Amino acid sequence: MTTTPPITLDDVRSAAERLTGVAHRTPVLRSRTLDALVGAEVHLKCENVQRVGAFKFRGAYNAASRLGPDQLSRGIAAYSSGNHAQAVALAARELGTTAVIVMPEDAPPSKRAATEGYGAEIVTYDRYTGDRVALAEALAAERGLALVPPYEHPHVMAGQGTAALELVEEAGDLDMLLAPVGGGGLIAGSATAVKGLRPATRVIGVEPEAGDDTRRSLELGRRVSIPVPHTIADGQALHTPGELTFTVNRRLLDGIVLVGDDEIRDAMRFAFERLKTVLEPSGATALAALLTGRAGPLPRRVGLILSGGNIDAGRFARLCGPGD
DSSP states (O other): OOOOOSOOHHHHHHHHHHHTTTSOOOOEEOOHHHHHHHTSEEEEEEGGGSGGGBTHHHHHHHHHTTSOHHHHHHOEEEEOSSHHHHHHHHHHHHTTOOEEEEEETTSOHHHHHHHHHTTOEEEEEOTTTOOHHHHHHHHHHHHTOEEOOSSSSHHHHHHHHHHHHHHHHHHOOOSEEEEEOSSSHHHHHHHHHHHHHOTTOEEEEEEEGGGOHHHHHHHHTSOOOOOOOOOSOGGGOOSSOOHHHHHHHHHHOOEEEEEOHHHHHHHHHHHHHTSOOOOOHHHHHHHHHHHHTTTOSOOSEEEEEEOBOOOOHHHHHHHHSTTO
16 A cells, blocks of 8 residues: 655646746855865755745745635735745735734744735744644634645645755756755655655755754654754754654655754854855754764765845844854
């Protein structure tokens, strides 16, 4: 008996068609300095310059744009610490509807301001005591809104996978792909894309040391929960993997590696000083795994997703400044 996967390569290709002319086709960055440092040919997919500053717009728009006119007229709901919030808010504006977002009280102020700037209504909660999914589901039911989750949805996962699809289209076949893991949507979509094109490609996810829920879950063969992690990588501060995303990731991932907050800071500094690009902490974890050697011996051609760059100047300076 076989189980049909939640998404396929064709789903990712369909999402890519829907996103044409709406999402940016982000650049692929090369660096001779980085290649020499790690001993591999590295191709960096710059989702930090995607619309809303992160890959999340891909999945949010792919899912929201498939809603019917009646549902769009009632509006969309979502829950997010920041990047998906902005993505849904912008997708709603693009589609001529409204968005209500459940965000943690301690979400970075710049992300909340940007979400409100796209026209969304914000409802806050305490991430350490509240259940954001339950809150968002209750709100959506009360107001008749369509819930677009940050990762636990086939159209969202397929949309996120278009970043890796574009990377392979531009860079060619990869021997390894590194991408950050939060709820698991980006890595699930990415693994579906690259392994659908080249099954031999190794796909490695990267989590912060304090938030290794996916690594633990893969080791045990079932989803586990951990306390809500305290890490500078706020976009990856989750306590359990998604059910759908874990279904994909337990089948396709070749491993998970962990990086510490200090290593994330170092990667952010390297990106700024040597690559001339700005990354938020969650957007730098895959680069941190590469720079520290946590990804293990590297093959010849490595792809890496720089997943986001939403960080204000003050926080960037505090995290990356001398002596911090």
